[in-house]
Amino acid sequence: MSSEEARGPSDVELGRRAFRRRQGFRSVLISIASTLALALVAWITIINTPGWARVQQTFFEPGVALEALPRVWDGFLLNVRVLLFAAAGVLVLSIVIAGIRTLRGPIFFPLRALAAGYTDLFRGMPLIITLYLVGFGIPGLIGAGGPRIPSEVLGTIALILTYSAYVSEVFRAGIEAVHPSQRLAARSLGLSHGASMRLVILPQAVRKITPALMNDFVAMQKDVGLISVLGAVDAVRAAQIETSHAFNFTPYVVAGLLFVLLALPLIRLTDWYSARLRAREQSGAIV
Amino acid sequence: MTAVLRLEGIHKSFGSTEVLRGIDLTVDSHQVVALIGASGSGKSTLLRTINLLETVDDGQVWLAGVDVSDPSVRADAVRARIGVVFQHYNLFPHLSVLDNVTLASRHVFGSPRPTAEARGLELLERIGLADHARSFPDRLSGGQQQRAAIVRAIATNPELLLLDEITSALDPELVTEVLDLVRELKADGTTIVMATHEMAFARDVADRVVFLDRGVIAEQGTPAEVFGNPQQPRTREFLSRFLQ
Numbered sequence: 465m466s467s468e469e470a471r472g473p474s475d476v477e478l479g480r481r482a483f484r485r486r487q488g489f490r491s492v493l494i495s496i497a498s499t500l501a502l503a504l505v506a507w508i509t510i511i512n513t514p515g516w517a518r519v520q521q522t523f524f525e526p527g528v529a530l531e532a533l534p535r536v537w538d539g540f541l542l543n544v545r546v547l548l549f550a551a552a553g554v555l556v557l558s559i560v561i562a563g564i565r566t567l568r569g570p571i572f573f574p575l576r577a578l579a580a581g582y583t584d585l586f587r588g589m590p591l592i593i594t595l596y597l598v599g600f601g602i603p604g605l606i607g608a609g610g611p612r613i614p615s616e617v618l619g620t621i622a623l624i625l626t627y628s629a630y631v632s633e634v635f636r637a638g639i640e641a642v643h644p645s646q647r648l649a650a651r652s653l654g655l656s657h658g659a660s661m662r663l664v665i666l667p668q669a670v671r672k673i674t675p676a677l678m679n680d681f682v683a684m685q686k687d688v689g690l691i692s693v694l695g696a697v698d699a700v701r702a703a704q705i706e707t708s709h710a711f712n713f714t715p716y717v718v719a720g721l722l723f724v725l726l727a728l729p730l731i732r733l734t735d736w737y738s739a740r741l742r743a744r745e746q747s748g749a750i751v
Numbered sequence: 752m753t754a755v756l757r758l759e760g761i762h763k764s765f766g767s768t769e770v771l772r773g774i775d776l777t778v779d780s781h782q783v784v785a786l787i788g789a790s791g792s793g794k795s796t797l798l799r800t801i802n803l804l805e806t807v808d809d810g811q812v813w814l815a816g817v818d819v820s821d822p823s824v825r826a827d828a829v830r831a832r833i834g835v836v837f838q839h840y841n842l843f844p845h846l847s848v849l850d851n852v853t854l855a856s857r858h859v860f861g862s863p864r865p866t867a868e869a870r871g872l873e874l875l876e877r878i879g880l881a882d883h884a885r886s887f888p889d890r891l892s893g894g895q896q897q898r899a900a901i902v903r904a905i906a907t908n909p910e911l912l913l914l915d916e917i918t919s920a921l922d923p924e925l926v927t928e929v930l931d932l933v934r935e936l937k938a939d940g941t942t943i944v945m946a947t948h949e950m951a952f953a954r955d956v957a958d959r960v961v962f963l964d965r966g967v968i969a970e971q972g973t974p975a976e977v978f979g980n981p982q983q984p985r986t987r988e989f990l991s992r993f994l995q
Contacts, residue, residue, distance in 0.1 A: 649841035652802055653855040653903070654831025663858060667845045 525714045532706035532715035539702030540722045543688045546620050546698070550688065551681060553624035554631050561628060562635035563661065579632075586629035591622070591687060598622040599694035616698070619691030627684050634676045638669030675741065678734040685727050689719070699723070753816040755780050755911050755942045756801065760810035763796055770796045772966035774810070778911070778944055783937050785953035785974075786946040788963035789989060794946035797963070798913045801944065802833040815910060831859045834904030834912040838919050840896045842888040842903070848875065849884040852903045860907055867906075874902045878932060894925030898932050905936065912936065914945035918952075930956075950993045954978050962986050 473481070510516060564572070564579040586594065599618045606613070642665050650660035670677075692701035699719040706715035754777045761774040770793045778784050786794045799805040801812060803819065803826040812820040819829045842851050849871050856867035875881045878898045880891075888896055897917055904912060914933065918926045930952050937943065937956055947953050953960055953974065960977040962970045962985075970977060970986045981987045 645837065645839060645841045646843065648804060649835075649837065649843070651827075652804060652830055652833075652835040654827050654859040654907075655855070656827050659858055663854065664843055668843075671845065 521712075523713050523717050525712055528706075528710045528712045528714040529718050532703065532710070532718055535702045535706055536699050536715055536719050536722065539697055540699035540719065540726075542616060542696065542698045543691075543723075544726070546616055546623070546691060546696075547685055547688045550620050550623040550627065550684060553620070554627045554684070557624060557628040558631035558635055559666075561632035562639060565632070565636050566639055566661075567657075583629045583632055586626050587633070589626070591626045591690060592693060594626050595619060595622040595690060595693055598625065614696070615694040616691055616696040619688075619694050619696055623684065623688065623691070627680065627687075631677065631680050634673050634680065635669065637676075638673035639665055641672050642668045671741075675734055675738040678730060678737065682727050682730055682734065685730070686723050689723060754778060754813070755782075755815060756944070757813040758797075758801070758810065759813070761797070761800055761807050761812070762809035763793075763800055763805060763807055770966055771800070771807075774963075774966075774968060776961065776968065778942060780942055781940045782958045783941075783943045783945070783956055785957035785960045786944065786963055787948075787950065787953060787960060787977075787989075788969075792963040793966045794963055795915050798835070798915050798944065798946055801911075801913060802830050802835055804830075827859075831855065831907065832910050834907070834909035836897070836901050836904050836912070836914045836917045838916045840888075840893075840900040840920075842896055842900055844888055847885050847887055848880065848891070848899050851888065851899060852906050855903070855907050871902075871906060874906060875899070878902060892925060893921045894928045897921060897925075897929045901929070901932055901936075905941070910942065912941050912943045914943060914947070916946050916948060918947070918949055950978070950990070962989065964989070 513519075561579050561582060564575050565583075567576060598621050599615060602618060602621070603610075603613060639661075646664055646668065647660055650664040651657075655663065689698065689700040692698050692704070695701070697705075699722055700716075703715035703719040707713055756776070756778040758774050758776040761771050762769070763771040774793075774797060776784070786797065788794055796805060800807050803812075807820050810820070811818050814829060814832065817824070819826075842848075843854070846854065849868060852871040852874065853862075853864070853867040856862040856870065857864060862870075872881055872884060875884050878901075880895060880899060880902075883891060883895065883899075888899065891899065897920075901914075901917070917933075918929050921929060926949070930949065933943070933945070933952075934956060945953075945957075955974075957974055959971060960974050961968055962977060962981075962983075964985050970981060970983045977986065978990065981990060
């Protein structure tokens, strides 16, 4: 490093750098111009549609938005709470299911079959039907005399059931993507199947599947809005109530924007992490 | 004295391919036995059957007088007594070099972390990798990784060390540092069974050389006997390819 500083770049390299700078500057200008042009075309097209004035009034009314915001925000906080509990539940249940599915030996057949059946069932079942089955089925099982479970808790259970089925498959793929020689090395040290899994295989699997996991988390972030079908007053439900008061759909747009704002940081983080992982792989690093 | 390792009539097939066809072998304490033979002669499979990474189809594996091929024997406990070094090092990429070395001490033998790390650092010091204790394996050269892998295998003082072509994946200039370490282990009295293509090294270090050919032991003896005066035509043919 120091020798390079002492030497200084050659004229050829200086020329190349100047050329790259000019190129970079030009591309920024072009991208700004094209973005503006596209936005202008889209804007003109939309405002010139015959129903634009009506749509603007019913969906984008600032006064209604401001009035609805406090209640929608309160509902949104419930969504965030449900999301955090559901994410923690999914993480635990999916690792257990994935672990069961990788067990070998005939003793574990019933467990394996159960786990496979579980992932098949809940990956196939639409979330909304799971929500109804859990939301109305579990209180039915408890009976009228039993305790009343809050609908947001039932909704969280339904989310955990559905998403664990997906996420456990992601974990299983990650576990199987770790090279068999790693398992061999772990077992040759005398580590048991469980210890090899916990200390050697899973930590490497998690690194491989982090982008996929984050993606599933983003998907769940918006699906927490579906718990409103069970009657929990979340952002969507609050927006529905506000909408029926104001005879205006703007509260839905408010709720939708809140979900997008929640998702954006994580989406960006996922992209950044995936890019970093790709860069490390290309530089020859293993993890 | 009981032999550290005794193999009796080991058979192993993969599908219709018979890889091992009746192997008998005894390894005494402090002995270094070199397995030589062409690729596919069964060297690696034999090493894997010894530490139960493969179950044998027939025959018995005796470790210090106990038949460990008996299915009621706990395989994890047997493997904990045998160190293995692989061709491709197989270090754990998500753990530091020191964690690689101390993993078995801490999680198989239940040593407290300070004890295990003191021993690990002492071993890494010995092979000149103490500075790299907190590095991750991908920062090390192939030779350094393989030496770390050897230290990982011996950190728990195994009764037997298995080396599976440990220099085959290394650049020629890195082979020496790994082989020097094996020489030191021999000087310490470690009992070693190694599959190798390094004939000069086998001649130099091994107490006994075993030539495997198509799943059977075609010839065995001291290095002087096997390299100096091979009795079997197959052995002569195999060695002549190396001596050219």
